[in-house]
Amino acid sequence: MTLSIKLKHAAPFLDICVEIPIGKITALVGPSGSGKTSVLRAMAGLLRTQESRIVLDNLVWNDAAIHLPTRHRSIGFVPQHYGLFPHLTAQGNVEAALLHLPATTRVQRARECLKLSHVEGLETRLPSDLSGGQKQRVALARAIARSPQLLLLDEPFSAIDYATRKHLYAELHRLHAELGCTIVLVTHDADEATRLASHLIQIQQGRIIF
Amino acid sequence: MDANPLILSAHLALVTLLVLLPLALVTARWLASTSYAGKSWIEGLLALPLVLPPTVLGFYLLVAMGSQSPLGQAFAALFGTPLAFSFTGLVIASVIFNIPFAVQPVQRAFEAIPQEVREAAQCCGMTYWQAFLRIELPLAWPGILSAAVMTFAHTLGEFGVVLMVGGNIPGETQTIAIAIYDRAQSFDHASAGAMSFLLLVISLVTIAVSYGFVERLMKKRRAT
Numbered sequence: 176m177t178l179s180i181k182l183k184h185a186a187p188f189l190d191i192c193v194e195i196p197i198g199k200i201t202a203l204v205g206p207s208g209s210g211k212t213s214v215l216r217a218m219a220g221l222l223r224t225q226e227s228r229i230v231l232d233n234l235v236w237n238d239a240a241i242h243l244p245t246r247h248r249s250i251g252f253v254p255q256h257y258g259l260f261p262h263l264t265a266q267g268n269v270e271a272a273l274l275h276l277p278a279t280t281r282v283q284r285a286r287e288c289l290k291l292s293h294v295e296g297l298e299t300r301l302p303s304d305l306s307g308g309q310k311q312r313v314a315l316a317r318a319i320a321r322s323p324q325l326l327l328l329d330e331p332f333s334a335i336d337y338a339t340r341k342h343l344y345a346e347l348h349r350l351h352a353e354l355g356c357t358i359v360l361v362t363h364d365a366d367e368a369t370r371l372a373s374h375l376i377q378i379q380q381g382r383i384i385f
Numbered sequence: 386m387d388a389n390p391l392i393l394s395a396h397l398a399l400v401t402l403l404v405l406l407p408l409a410l411v412t413a414r415w416l417a418s419t420s421y422a423g424k425s426w427i428e429g430l431l432a433l434p435l436v437l438p439p440t441v442l443g444f445y446l447l448v449a450m451g452s453q454s455p456l457g458q459a460f461a462a463l464f465g466t467p468l469a470f471s472f473t474g475l476v477i478a479s480v481i482f483n484i485p486f487a488v489q490p491v492q493r494a495f496e497a498i499p500q501e502v503r504e505a506a507q508c509c510g511m512t513y514w515q516a517f518l519r520i521e522l523p524l525a526w527p528g529i530l531s532a533a534v535m536t537f538a539h540t541l542g543e544f545g546v547v548l549m550v551g552g553n554i555p556g557e558t559q560t561i562a563i564a565i566y567d568r569a570q571s572f573d574h575a576s577a578g579a580m581s582f583l584l585l586v587i588s589l590v591t592i593a594v595s596y597g598f599v600e601r602l603m604k605k606r607r608a609t
Contacts, residue, residue: 221504245507258505262523271519272509321510 180217181226189213191383193376197232200351200358202372204365209378211361212255215327218359219252220245231324248325251318251356255330257310259302265289265313266298272320284320291353292316293346308339312346319354328360332367344370386579389556390564397472397560398540401479402533408480409487409532414521416488417495432489434482443549446478450550470552475560478550479540486535494528495521527599534595538588 179192189210195201203211216222218229220236220243229236236243251272252258259268269285276284289295292312302310311331318326331347332340348371351358362368368375376383416428434442450468451457460468468474498521506516522529544562551558553567561580568577 219504219508221507245504246510246512250508252505252508254501254505256499256501258499258501258508260502260505260520260524271506271511274509274511274515274519317505317509 179228180214181224191378193383195357195359196374197357198355199374200347200360200372201374201376202368203359203361203376203378204368205363205378207363209380211378212329214378215252215329215359215361218325219250219327220248249321249323250325250327251321251323252327253311253314253318253329253331255333257302257314259310259314259317261302264299264301265294265305265309265316268302268313269317269320272317285316288316288320289313291319291350307335308343311335311343315347315350319350319356322354322356324356326354326356326358328358330361330363333362333364340367347371386576386583387564390559390561390580391583393472393556393558394541394560394562397475397479398537400476401483401540402536404476405480405483405487405536406529406533409484409491410529413488413491414495414517416492432485435485439482439543439545440549442482443478443546446481446546446550450474450477469550470554470558472551472557475547475551475558478546479543482543482546483536483539486539487532490528490531490535491525492528494525494531497528498524527602530595531599534591538591542584542588 181190191210191214203214205211213222217224217227217237223242224237225239225242228238231249234243235241236248260271263271266282266285266289269288270281273281273284286298289298292315294309294312294316297305297309297313300309302313305313311334315331318328332343335343344367347358360368360371362371412431416424421427447469448454449456450460452461452467452469457468460466460473464473468477502520502524503516506520511519541560542562543560544566547558547560548563548566551560551563553559553563559567561584565577565580565584568574568580
């Protein structure tokens, strides 16, 4: 995946050009405010920029002339605070990503994803009744529901205690092995990055250090 | 006690709600998401009925709907009746003086939806309308309910604008607030008292029930 992102109006000014290996886990590491979340948001199409070029499997997602809307990109996105829909149950949250499917298939697929993320038994719970780790798993189940080519995780474990985090690292590896998709995760924790990713990109002040 | 003024007021409040609420939803959603430079002027214009004396608003509306105005003349030519001092005129006036009561709670409700949740809807592959109907509208529901209750209760009790635009025609423009004034002026304190008490009870029950409902909804979501 070719990634060339320039954001003039972002703080800090962002100017990166990098190849993201397909099918691997890549970590964008850097201190807070280094611009790594902006990179993730640009990949998701949530930040519009004409000077960026994002290409996945020869399909241009973004360049001077094209801006593929977020909903047409083959992505799953877990934002830092999970972005769960508070009025929908865990099952409803996952089904919300499957509106293109007929109702019966949608229910079945949502159950599969919740099972893959190890949140069986919590289907009827609202996000307000879930712990941090459970919310994270539901958000992950929702993100993988559409079988995306690219899974984007923004500081996915920052609000989770150390013991649960270690367990979730193993689960992310297992999910990656099962799904085989490309994962890009953002973290400020170098230890977390080395445990999870096979490819590291360090960003500082909007530029790649290594 | 004559029930006609109460029925007319309830009818007026219901029609106002049906006309105003969809307009308020669209306007509030736009105001909640736009960064348009003139936004504060538009918000100020929409909030004017809150600060203007009802007689001032009523006077301008009367001039705008009068038989010499383009609107009044067009209405008379189309329907053969004057717009001022008619039920239709009252509905238009009622919609205008209720704009802030309908728009502001809905706008605050849309503004309270976290950006992360809106973006999550996009990442789930939802179209604008899917996200609006399935995510934003249910989340803004407490604000929409508050707006509906405030608009309904405010219309029931509005006096100044209604008197200026509709006058005091029994069965046509005599709402319960006007009828109370009318009875008090003619020293029929028993009727005025009964109608006042009824309006007080209806307003209190409506607002208390809606506040309770909204509070329960918000409590459920607060921990998310």
